[in-house]
Amino acid sequence: MSATMLRVSKLSIRSVIKRKQPVRGVSFSVQKGKAFTLVGETGSGKTLVAQAVCGNLSGELTADGKIEYKGVDLVRLSRREKRRLYGKELFLLPQEPDSALDPTMRVISQVAEVFRYVRGYAVKDLHHRLAPIFSDLDLSLSEAGRLYPCQLSGGMKQRILLAISLAVPAGFIVVDEPTKGLDKLSRTSAVHRLSNLLEKGKTLLCITHDLGVARELGGHMAVMYDGCIVESGSVNHVLNSPRHPYTRGLIGAAPENGMIPIDEEVLAAMKQPEKK
Amino acid sequence: MEQIVRSICRHLFQGICVALIVATLGFVAVNLTRGDTALDVAIARYSEDLTDAAVVEQIRREEGLDRPLAMQYFQWVARVITFDLGRSLVSREQVTGLLAHHFYYTFLLAATATTVSILIALPWGILCGVYPGGIVDTVSSMICSALVSVPQFVIGLLLILSLSIKLHWLPVAGFFSPAHLVIPAITLGIGLAAVSSRVIATSLADVRGALFYRFGAMKGLSPFKVLTAHGMRNAAIPVITYIGVQAAHLLDGVVVVETLFAWPGIGKLLLDSVLARDIPVIQGACLLIGLLYVTVNITVDMICFALDPCRRNYQTTS
Secondary structure (H helix, E strand, C coil): CCCEEEEEEEEEEEECCCCEEEEEEEEEEEECCCEEEEEECCCCCHHHHHHHHHCCCCCCEEEEEEEEECCEEHHHCCHHHHHHHECCCEEEECCCHHHHCCCCCCHHHHHHHHHHHHCCCCHHHHHHHHHHHHHHCCCCCCCHHHCCHHHCCHHHHHHHHHHHHHHCCCCEEEEECCCCCCCHHHHHHHHHHHHHHHHCCCEEEEEECCHHHHHHHCCEEEEEECCEEEEEEEHHHHHHCCCCHHHHHHHHHCHHHCCCCCCHHHHHHHCCCCCC | CHHHHHHHHHHHHHHHHHHHHHHHHHHHHHHHCCCCHHHHHHHHHHCHHHCCHHHHHHHHHHCCCCCCHHHHHHHHHHHHHCCCCCECCCCCCEHHHHHHHHHHHHHHHHHHHHHHHHHHHHHHHHHHHHCCCCHHHHHHHHHHHHHHHCCHHHHHHHHHHHHHHHCCCCCCCCCCCCHHHHHHHHHHHHHHHHHHHHHHHHHHHHHHHCHHHHHHHHCCCCHHHHHHHHHHHHHHHHHHHHHHHHHHHHHCCCHHHHHHCCCCCHHHHHHHHHHCCCHHHHHHHHHHHHHHHHHHHHHHHHHHHHHCHHHHHCCCCC
16 A cells, blocks of 8 residues: 555635635545546636645635645645745646747756756766656657757657656656647657656646546546546546446547537536526 | 848848938938028038128038039939048038047947946846836836936936036036046936836746746746746847847937037937038938947847747748
């Protein structure tokens, strides 16, 4: 039995401006060295949960409940204290590789700065540290490394982001929509590379609408709808014998299962009543 | 590299065309205004008391002002091709020498004023950009609006009153020593810094909002490292373009400040030449200003090429 790395208990997120609760009473835990996948449709609140875990919810949103990372409640930490965890403990792999890389810096420097300034390695050691990471990701250190982000394809940029996630000392990585906008081939290699992160001992919290990602990463998963978790458990259990009608609908709506639309009655029954 | 050469050639060609058009417009404008060029030149040369009809006619004949305007213009163009800008109608000095003399002073003032403005604007703008909407930013914004609204001669007069007349620290006007440079440079520098600090603040605030900047923090870099590694370089591109425009404007000569401080720069030369209808000097100054704009544009373009690799690699510059 592996240790619990992150435990989220009764997490609710309130919007001060809209007076709504886009996330209500979400609880789950992530085991060390395993993947936990949050699945749901757009607007189900899964990205807000990821942002709450990383402490970068936008100003009008407030989180209640507990997010315990290695026993420390992240909800109670100040911005400065949370910032100290970034890169060293927690890392968010953004869903937009196009805008996540600095357009004026060679990609090799964007990976190298992690070794230099976060891990504190000497300049002479950098090449020796970067080479295995780049070769792991099928990138040439001397060619691709010398390019600027605007000279890279979308898939290469994503690999550079993965290189950064391998470079940071953080053991817990939140991955937001890793397969968004990718074709089938790129999607397969992106998921394969996420599995590699698991093999390197990292723990993943993956946010996706793609059930296939959960299947390939394994571990545990939770299905979210309208701000609540409707079903959770081990990936095999949830995907092979779904209990909740929404989960069954979501599995049926996947491209490999014929994209059957989810029954409107099921959605209507679960919808949060509008507050007057 | 090929693109930068192409960009320089295009700017040079554009600049030479613009300079020639401006010089032509200068010639047309002076001749369109009411009055007699020969009379104005005679007054400027010998003063009103010593000017009579014979002197005016003599100047008209000697300087070729009795020839048709088209012929005067094409003679000037033919001389320009051989790099001869002619002589001043008033002082009879070579226009090239006259421009070189006055440009030296304009350049000295422009370079010092730009340095003063950067020294003020850089820390001020960065502070406001790092804490946008904070107390420093709000107060700065108000101070900048006030400084931009105050005419330069008011700032100049206040500085003269306080630093020269009351405290006797610095000389009032003219140029005889480096100390004479201080008040005009501060007068110009303060106004420029007020605007460029806002440009720096806005540019930096925009960059701080970008995902790559926030991602820098997520990597575990310290706020200072994220600012220096990812903030400054990206924020610098619009700032350098703006400072380039400011510098080009300063090199034109700043008529108000040059007149206020009796500064012997291009602006003052141009003003005196217009009043005396000294056509060769006006045309020469217009040519010089046009070429200066090109030089500044090319310099700014090259710096931006160096800073912005995407532009360097893919886009053609506009």
